[in-house]
Amino acid sequence: MKVVVDQDKCIGSGxxxxxxxxxxxxxxxxxxxxxxxxxxxxxxxxDVRQAARLCPALAIELDES
Known part of the structure; x- marks a missing residue:
């Protein structure tokens, strides 16, 4: 799995x-x-999938290919 984050979308909820x-x-x-x-x-x-699901800004993308 590759994780990509978009810092411009992030709202810092943690x-x-x-x-x-x-x-x-x-x-x-x-x-x-x-x-x-x-x-x-x-x-x-x-845990990483859970983090992506919980992100209110949808700033985490997962590439599972």
């Missing part, structure tokens, strides 16, 4: 960090998402 803190973080100054792992390990897939 739901992604709560769901998968080893894959997502937030910038200190404005809380915008920071992607830590573009290709997380397979055992993180469900």
């Amino acid at each position: 739901q992604c960090v709560l769901a998968a803190a080893d894959v997502f973080d937030q910038r200190d100054d404005d809380a915008i998402v920071v992607l830590l792992q573009e290709n997380p390990a397979a055992d993180r897939d469900e």
Whole structure:
């Protein structure tokens, strides 16, 4: 799975960090998402999918091809 984030869409709610803190973080100054792992390990897939579902701004896209 490849994770893509759109920082321009992000509103800094932090739901992604709560769901998968080893894959997502937030910038200190404005809380915008920071992607830590573009290709997380397979055992993180469900948490990453949950993060994408929870994102109120739809700023996380998953490429599962």
